[in-house]
Amino acid sequence: MTRLEFRDVGIDLGPARIVSGVSLRVEPGEVVGLVGPNGSGKSTLLRSAYRVLRPVTGVALIDGESVWALSAREAARRRAIVTQHTVLDAVFSVHEVVAMGRTPRKGLLDRETEHDHEVVGKALDAVHMKWAADRSFATLSGGEQQRVLIARALAQEAGLLILDEPTNHLDVRAQFEVLDLLRHLGLTTLTALHDLDHAVSYCDRVAVMAGGELVAAGVPAEVLTPALVHDVFGVRAVLDTHPITGRPRIAVASAGSWPAPDNAV
Structure with a gap:
């Protein structure tokens, strides 16, 4: 199992300090919800863990190693990401989208192996989307697309899953389907959430951000x-x-x- 830690992380965007002095640990197998108002720094903090924004102070660590000390390929083997906005060419099938998750495990010119095919199938099974393997990704509903993107992350075979607003724009049934899935995957999971009730119901712990700082963390019903x-x-x-x-x-x-x-x- 994988552990994620933010240690005194500070992040600037231009002249502005967006995140300041955040220290937070996500223990192996935990589901931790990151909550806070718009502009509180949630997405910015997550981006420091997937090598988009380098902290100006502190460090984001995966199993004790700075994510910026890892190569991009090695980082992708250890953590998988589901972002808010994913744009994919309409020609891709569901199987092809999920197979993209195998990229960190393969050489540049390697073809899909039988093992890759099996991993993709298992990932689609886990999100209950194997029936759509040959469908065009673009023809799926929002909730179905989100499940496929989670399957792509699972196909990376990483021990850490990071999600930014995974229920955004989904109808109520699709929201519950995605959250139930995350709850039962057994992966170390950090997810930004807008809905406080989702955080209380589905997370082992919550971390509350405001004004770029971590103001509270712990058991949801005790913190919120x-x-x-x-x-x-x-x-x-x-x-x-x-x-x-x-x-x-x-x-x-x-x-x-x-x-x-x-x-x-």
Whole structure:
């Protein structure tokens, strides 16, 4: 299993400090949700872990090694990424998209082997998309496309999965399908999320960012208190138990919503 660590990470974009002094560990097999308002630095922090933005202070580490000390190929063997915006040529089939995940494991001119084919098939099986292997990627729904992109990440056979808003633009059923999948993959996972209830329901721990800094981290139901949610997000919140799943849930409303329940801030 793979461990991810941010150690005192600071990141600048131009003259502005976007992320400052963030230290966070994602332990092997954990699902950690990164939450915070727009502009809080979530995506910027993630980009430091997949070699897009180099920290100006501190370091992002995979199993104790700086991601910037690894070659691009070696980094891609250790961690897989699902970003918010993926543009693919309409001619690619689902199988071809997932097979792209094998690139870090192959030479420049290597053809697809039987082993590669098996890995792609298993990845599609894991996301329940094997039926669409020969379909054009462009013909799939948003939720189906997201599952295929996760399958591509799985085909890398990396121990660490990093996702930036994986439920963005998906309908409610597709959101649950993706989150259920991430919960059961067994991989070390760091995912940025907008929906606080998703973070409470599906993550082992949450890390809360505001103004480019990490302001809290820990068990979701202990960290996402009504007071913290009000301070960071500017909304009212109530924590209780979901009547269907029995898991913790969080309900939020505008700070101007009245009347407020006794256990809301």
